[in-house]
Amino acid sequence: MREVIATKDAPQAIGPYSQAIRANGFVFISGQIAIDPATQQVVAGDVAAQTERVIKNLSGILQAAGSGLEKVVRSTVFLKNMSDFAAMNEVYGRHFHVAPPARSTVEVARLPKDVLVEIDVIALV
Secondary structure: EEEEEEEOOOOOOOOOOEEEEEEOOEEEEEEOEEEEOOOEEEOOHHHHHHHHHHHHHHHHHHHOOOOOOHHHHEEEEOOOOOOHHHHHHHHHHHHHOOOOEEEEEEEEOOOOOOOOOOEEEEEEE
């Protein structure tokens, strides 16, 4: 069984993809960037502010799928600049402080809308 998950508590997809797919007890969430779902605009601020918004977006999608941040088993963080790692990691750690998920963090040349951070996750439902 494969179910598309969509919520107004996260930015609408800006391409041919779903916010998330729930399948076989997991939810697979597409990469989220720092877009405020109320305005569909990138939030102002540094990587810490953008990471906070990204995690709020992920949380909204997880809730719509019947899951939550505490059920995330895997995440991938994409940073525009690896020198932002410490600031991103501080915010990330506040939200994933108990039994944090497995994670990869990579520096990329460019992200959608020139944001500083993008995160995708896989979680249990």
